[in-house]
Amino acid sequence: MKIGIVGTGNIGATLSRKLSAAGHDLRVANSRGLEGVRAFANESSATAVDTRGAVNDVDLIVISIPFPTAAKLDNR
Numbered sequence: 001m002k003i004g005i006v007g008t009g010n011i012g013a014t015l016s017r018k019l020s021a022a023g024h025d026l027r028v029a030n031s032r033g034l035e036g037v038r039a040f041a042n043e044s045s046a047t048a049v050d051t052r053g054a055v056n057d058v059d060l061i062v063i064s065i066p067f068p069t070a071a072k073l074d075n076r
Contacts (some may be wrong), residue, residue, distance in 0.1 A: 002024070002027070002058040002059045003019055003024050003025065003058060003060045003061075004026075004054035004055050004056075004061045005019075005026060005062045006029050006051055006055070007030055007065035007069075008037055011039065011064045011067075012028070012062065012064035013044070015064065016040075016044045016046055019028035020046055025047075027047045028044070028046045028047070028049065029049050030066070037049075059070065
């Protein structure tokens with residue numbers, strides 16, 4: 001299954017690791033941008049993407065961010 005996860009804090013990171021270990025195709029993004037998520041993506045066998053990449057052409061989207069951070073996710 002293709003899964004996009006926005007947010008790599010405690011919950012998003014744990015889900016990423018577990019879902020990746022289960023063989024799912026993961027794309028991860030966070031508010032720090034592509035370079036800010038790259039090291040985590042490499043560690044968890046996911047693909048680092050921007051927020052649009054995490055939600056386009058996936059079967060499931062997981063949003064795991066604090067509410068105040070939502071405003072920072074706009075990619076304009």
